[in-house]
Amino acid sequence: MRAAVRLAAWVYAVAVYGFIFLPVVVLVLFSLQATSFPIPPFTGPSLRWYQAVLSDARLTSALVNSLLVAVLSSLASVTLGFLSAWGFARFVLPGSAILRGLITLPLTVSYLIIGMGLLVLFNWAGVPKSLLAAGIGHVVINLPLCFAIIYSQMGDHQINIERAARDLGAAEWKVLLMITVPVMAPAIFAGFFLSMTFSWDEFVISFLLTRFETTLPVEIWNLLRSGLNPKTNAVGSLVFAVSIVLVVFFELTLLRRKPA
Amino acid sequence: MAFAGNNSRALPWALVTPALAWTLLFFVLPFIAMGLSSLTAHEGGGFTLANYSQFFTDPSYWRAMVNSLEVTAIVTVISILLAYPFAWILAEQVPERWQRLALMLAVLPFWTSYVVRSYSWLLVLAQNGVVNRTLTGIGLIGEPLQLANTRFATVTGFVHFFVMLLTLTIFANLKQLSPSYRKAAADLGAGPVRTFLHVVLPLTLSGIMVGAFLTFVLCIGDYITPQILGGNNELVMPQLVMMQIGRRGDFPLASALSIILMAVVTIAYLACARWLKIERA
Amino acid sequence: MSAPLVDIRNVSHRFGQLPVLKNVSLAIGPGSYTILLGPSGSGKTTLLSILGGFVTPSEGKVFIRGADCTAVPPAKRPTTTVFQDYALFPHMSVGGNVGFGLRMQGVDGATRAAKARDALALVGLAAAFDKKPHQLSGGQRQRVALARALVIEPAVLLLDEPLGALDLKLRRQMQDELKAIQKRVGTAFIHVTHDQEEAMALADHCVVMNDGRIEDDGPPERVYARPATRFSATFMGESTILAGTVAEARNGIVTASTPVGPISLPGALTAGSPVALAIRPEHIVLGEAKGDIALGMARVDDVVFQGSFKRVLATSTLDTALQLIAKAPASATVQAGDTIPVSCDAQDIILLAD
Numbered sequence: 001m002r003a004a005v006r007l008a009a010w011v012y013a014v015a016v017y018g019f020i021f022l023p024v025v026v027l028v029l030f031s032l033q034a035t036s037f038p039i040p041p042f043t044g045p046s047l048r049w050y051q052a053v054l055s056d057a058r059l060t061s062a063l064v065n066s067l068l069v070a071v072l073s074s075l076a077s078v079t080l081g082f083l084s085a086w087g088f089a090r091f092v093l094p095g096s097a098i099l100r101g102l103i104t105l106p107l108t109v110s111y112l113i114i115g116m117g118l119l120v121l122f123n124w125a126g127v128p129k130s131l132l133a134a135g136i137g138h139v140v141i142n143l144p145l146c147f148a149i150i151y152s153q154m155g156d157h158q159i160n161i162e163r164a165a166r167d168l169g170a171a172e173w174k175v176l177l178m179i180t181v182p183v184m185a186p187a188i189f190a191g192f193f194l195s196m197t198f199s200w201d202e203f204v205i206s207f208l209l210t211r212f213e214t215t216l217p218v219e220i221w222n223l224l225r226s227g228l229n230p231k232t233n234a235v236g237s238l239v240f241a242v243s244i245v246l247v248v249f250f251e252l253t254l255l256r257r258k259p260a
Numbered sequence: 261m262a263f264a265g266n267n268s269r270a271l272p273w274a275l276v277t278p279a280l281a282w283t284l285l286f287f288v289l290p291f292i293a294m295g296l297s298s299l300t301a302h303e304g305g306g307f308t309l310a311n312y313s314q315f316f317t318d319p320s321y322w323r324a325m326v327n328s329l330e331v332t333a334i335v336t337v338i339s340i341l342l343a344y345p346f347a348w349i350l351a352e353q354v355p356e357r358w359q360r361l362a363l364m365l366a367v368l369p370f371w372t373s374y375v376v377r378s379y380s381w382l383l384v385l386a387q388n389g390v391v392n393r394t395l396t397g398i399g400l401i402g403e404p405l406q407l408a409n410t411r412f413a414t415v416t417g418f419v420h421f422f423v424m425l426l427t428l429t430i431f432a433n434l435k436q437l438s439p440s441y442r443k444a445a446a447d448l449g450a451g452p453v454r455t456f457l458h459v460v461l462p463l464t465l466s467g468i469m470v471g472a473f474l475t476f477v478l479c480i481g482d483y484i485t486p487q488i489l490g491g492n493n494e495l496v497m498p499q500l501v502m503m504q505i506g507r508r509g510d511f512p513l514a515s516a517l518s519i520i521l522m523a524v525v526t527i528a529y530l531a532c533a534r535w536l537k538i539e540r541a
Numbered sequence: 542m543s544a545p546l547v548d549i550r551n552v553s554h555r556f557g558q559l560p561v562l563k564n565v566s567l568a569i570g571p572g573s574y575t576i577l578l579g580p581s582g583s584g585k586t587t588l589l590s591i592l593g594g595f596v597t598p599s600e601g602k603v604f605i606r607g608a609d610c611t612a613v614p615p616a617k618r619p620t621t622t623v624f625q626d627y628a629l630f631p632h633m634s635v636g637g638n639v640g641f642g643l644r645m646q647g648v649d650g651a652t653r654a655a656k657a658r659d660a661l662a663l664v665g666l667a668a669a670f671d672k673k674p675h676q677l678s679g680g681q682r683q684r685v686a687l688a689r690a691l692v693i694e695p696a697v698l699l700l701d702e703p704l705g706a707l708d709l710k711l712r713r714q715m716q717d718e719l720k721a722i723q724k725r726v727g728t729a730f731i732h733v734t735h736d737q738e739e740a741m742a743l744a745d746h747c748v749v750m751n752d753g754r755i756e757d758d759g760p761p762e763r764v765y766a767r768p769a770t771r772f773s774a775t776f777m778g779e780s781t782i783l784a785g786t787v788a789e790a791r792n793g794i795v796t797a798s799t800p801v802g803p804i805s806l807p808g809a810l811t812a813g814s815p816v817a818l819a820i821r822p823e824h825i826v827l828g829e830a831k832g833d834i835a836l837g838m839a840r841v842d843d844v845v846f847q848g849s850f851k852r853v854l855a856t857s858t859l860d861t862a863l864q865l866i867a868k869a870p871a872s873a874t875v876q877a878g879d880t881i882p883v884s885c886d887a888q889d890i891i892l893l894a895d
């Protein structure tokens with residue numbers, strides 16, 4: 001009986017793993033396709049489509065744009081999120097609960113609607129479509145996330161550490177730089193990392209708010225118009241590889257420290 | 261709590277104002293703009309309710325909402341049914357030291373680009389894709405099946421994503437459960453099945469509800485998966501919204517449809533708000 | 542003792558390479574209140590888990606009511622456990638929690654409710670039947686856990702540090718109640734703790750554990766008055782320990798050489814073996830030597846007022862490594878810095894093989 005349950009569990013787990021990895025395996029496999037269609041039979045291996053991606057100026061500049069937007073918007077999100085979390089955690093402010101609710105509100109609204117709102121506003125105010133506009137949108141979606149992560153980690157323990165520093169004569173800005181930021185570093189880093197991944201992968205807002213210069217997901221979307229194409233496979237596999245490196249790095253640095 | 265010193269009143273506001281200003285300027289204000297826009301006519305300015313009445317009177321618009329709700333409901337149910345046993349196996353059957361690795365593997369494709377993930381399913385499900393080639397190859401079917409550009413493809417793409425998301429949340433829920441609950445149930449005479457039904461399942465139910473709601477919200481607002489995998493045969497709400505902007509530049513109608521979509525999500529939230537509260541001893 | 546209710550025979554257990562129990566044997570009589578006392582890491586909780594069926598020992602056997610229960614799962618053995626964190630099911634009412642074991646046995650709803658109410662009345666919580674666990678205080682949850690375990694009428698009730706999560710006052714109060722409930726139901730209780738006061742207050746059978754072994758085992762009065770080992774003498778209450786070696790052993794009289802000079806006591810040790818002499822604080826006499834054995838002069842380091850008595854810490858002038866702990870009357874005038882003679886009676890010295 002117990003052995004039967006174990007066997008069924010194994011079969012089920014393998015089936016789900018298969019389902020989860022099927023599209024990824026197909027994607028990577030046919031990115032190595034030698035001929036022009038990423039469909040069976042497999043004719044590779046060849047790296048020609050990777051070469052095609054790396055020599056495509058539109059894709060490489062989109063990649064640089066994506067990185068730029070991700071880094072800058074995440075820096076802005078984490079800075080604004082950290083300062084506001086610090087303010088709300090350390091001081092009694094009138095209407096604090098409502099204001100905190102306001103900051104986290106964008107978390108409950110879909111990206112499409114946030115993008116739509118900004119599009120309507122910018123259109124009305126005459127702000128042209130640009131990477132900056134998309135970056136502003138990315139801060140709107142990531143600021144509440146950074147705020148929530150950092151605010152939830154600011155416990156009484158940290159308050160007392162800061163009090164001790166003030167008690168020993170540290171000025172407010174020194175408390176911030178020498179005590180609060182280092183103590184909160186894991187939460188700040190987690191906020192930054194998540195913002196990076198979400199911004200890096202974000203499509204709808206960038207799609208609505210950029211025009212000529214755009215981000216990688218939008219450029220990949222444009223590639224899709226040409227149907228199934230090994231070049232799309234190659235760029236997708238590259239993006240996947242970057243994500244895996246980031247996740248493994250995150251796993252090894254941040255999460256490793258948790259049990260201590 | 262407040263600190264002495266002449267900057268004690270200015271400092272806290274200086275800290276929280278930038279974030280608040282950003283939220284007001286780029287989230288609340290756009291929302292107001294969208295609301296106002298939805299009440300104006302596409303051709304030349306004046307106040308009108310036509311954008312809303314169009315939704316309620318035109319059956320093809322209605323149909324998009326019904327499609328959205330149907331797809332979302334199907335995806336949510338299938339994803340939970342697939343993810344719960346999977347998370348349970350990871351949390352209970354896999355040896356402790358392999359669990360982190362097993363979980364990390366199980367959600368690895370979660371971190372790939374969302375657009376690329378949908379495209380990958382297109383490779384699998386296309387007319388001459390992997391599934392059809394395999395099935396015709398072994399002679400199971402004579403003609404390739406129409407898999408891409410169907411509701412089936414949309415649901416498959418969604419389920420793929422949400423199984424991973426729900427596995428993460430349900431796994432966390434199962435691991436949070438104090439082992440002494442299970443021990444206590446076993447000690448009092450409950451076998452594995454009854455321990456699961458009477459103790460483990462009810463205690464993870466609130467977590468499942470949170471995951472289900474998350475699935476609902478993300479699924480009903482998504483444009484990418486239905487556009488890539490479902491195609492234009494059967495529209496869902498986000499496709500309808502994008503269509504107004506793309507083809508006709510009709511911002512007022514797109515705004516109205518967005519607000520209606522958001523209203524539906526809000527109603528769903530209010531309907532299951534009492535389930536989303538997490539009760540702990 | 543009549544036939545033992547629980548008979549633990551030569552049980553050893555390892556977690557991986559780490560031995561946590563080393564050849565433990567113990568017999569527990571019916572209706573007794575047994576305390577497993579020891580510091581953390583002593584193996585007491587592992588022993589309780591083996592009794593409850595949550596851990597199968599690497600070696601040895603466990604008999605309960607004469608039946609071999611070594612590998613019997615928790616549900617199938619006549620024991621129930623009160624967990625340290627209580628493990629009350631948060632989604633069930635108090636009545637649902639208490640009735641859970643009966644429900645698993647297939648008892649019908651009405652009988653179940655009646656029995657659950659009786660069990661709750663027994664622990665003084667008759668009114669809590671319809672409440673949820675999170676509406677109760679820590680002490681109340683503790684009682685519900687007790688009722689839930691007792692209602693299925695186990696032969697042995699196992700309690701894992703049941704009072705550990707309660708504050709001191711509530712803990713003392715619950716001690717009295719636990720003892721009263723045990724007397725009323727007559728079930729054998731086996732209770733794990735690291736609190737020696739709790740052990741003395743509750744036990745009629747006290748088992749002192751250290752480093753995976755049983756150091757001492759018997760009625761608490763005996764364990765306190767005549768501890769079997771040096772560990773037992775210092776863990777169950779405090780002691781002054783004089784370390785020495787046996788200089789001479791003749792006619793059942795042992796003469797030990799110690800830092801404060803030779804001391805002769807009745808005993809059966811061989812010459813040359815190391816020895817420890819333990820003296821309880823209340824048996825150390827301060828001031829003009831009234832005891833029949835002089836322990837030399839000592840310099841008082843600290844006097845701590847404890848209400849009904851003063852605890853005196855002193856260092857022997859003969860050997861500064863020798864720390865003395867004494868209990869002086871609250872009216873004593875001894876002060877830190879005083880140098881005073883110390884003595885005791887031969888009958889109060891506990892001779893321990895070291």
